[in-house]
Amino acid sequence: MTLSPDTLRQISDLTRTHYQDSAESFREGTADHDVSQNIAALLRHIEGTEPFTIMDFGCGPGRDLKTFSGLGHRAVGLDGTERFVEMARDDSGCEVWHQDFLALDLPDAYFDGIFANAVLFHIPAQELPRVLGQLRATLKPRGVLFCSNPRGDNQEGWNRGRYGSYHDLAAWRDFMTTAGFEELEHYYRPTGLPLDQQPWLASVWRRVG
Template sequence: MTSERMRATYDTIAASFAEQTARRPVQYEEVGRRFLALLPVGSSILEVGCGAGRDMAWLEAQGTVVTGVDLSPGMLAEARRLVRGPLLEMDMRHLDFPDSAFGGIWCMASLLHLPKAEAPRALAEMRRVLVPAGVLALTIQEGEGEVWESEAYGHPVERFFARYSRRDAERMLAGAGFLVLESERADSARERPRMTSWLSFLARAGPPATGKPPGRAAT
């Protein structure tokens, strides 16, 4: 299964990943500040795919209360060195939280590790655990298809990626009950020459799915 292979990969590369990704990309901080500005004061945040804790530590430094979940025990062990909040081993397709538990969800470069057929299920779970009008920050890779890569952070391991066009990603978000507030494209080639472009979205959870999904905000 993809999830089992990805768990093994990230357990293997956890220490190298933590060391090599310690510096937050500038675009993440820009998205993060806009994300936080959309949340009511005191909102609790769930980071889906918290990895080694870099982003969660930044969110905590902004004064927020954050819970982190990740599939990899090795990555969670690295995160515990950086963060104060709870860290839980969890599959994003099965979020073990009650409905409307969080005001915001931060999901950076995580959903892309699911096959496209399974991503809507994960987004539906994120929608479920968000309060009405809660905010999702999502970043995925731009492109087409699904691929396995054979090296990561100096290790001969396999990593799965699903890549999306902006239009397909917006349709997927709408289908899960999200209203896209803004989207942007960032090219990370200057920082990491072999890396692809990224698509970032801020989206608001619409009402429960009882008809036509919300779609996209008017501009």
């Protein structure tokens, strides 16, 4: 089924409203999440000389912006939720762009890496090729995209006030390779648990061309 422009606007608006209304509790609930494995996965694949210019796509309250900045990189955040943008600017001191994920306006060949942690699953599947194309275009040649998403059986819909698309590895690979990326690695999280207890699929990709 094709989602109409009105439906896409509703998906975007209601998902942002969910996060806007729960911004404080979200910040408190995620402040201590350890994503060092994911940050390291992005950084070890970026080529060139540090410091790198990195976009935290869906930066939320700014937790990971502070980490990238603290490591000496130039970190730029992007989020669609106004309250998150305010929090991230205040807490990290970094530049943060307020943009709807379905209406991006990004510079060409600007970033060495993109950190998309727990965010791309909010993009409806029909819009994902376009959004991935925009992320590819804002990466420098051979730039690197990290993404982590809750995995599933390629279904999508509403879940507790948020819209989500839940892909398996094969489907995600197809989206990414079609968009012009090559796979560098993938793994499941949390580490050290059986696969059926690892709901997150993390993967790292290089821009081709």
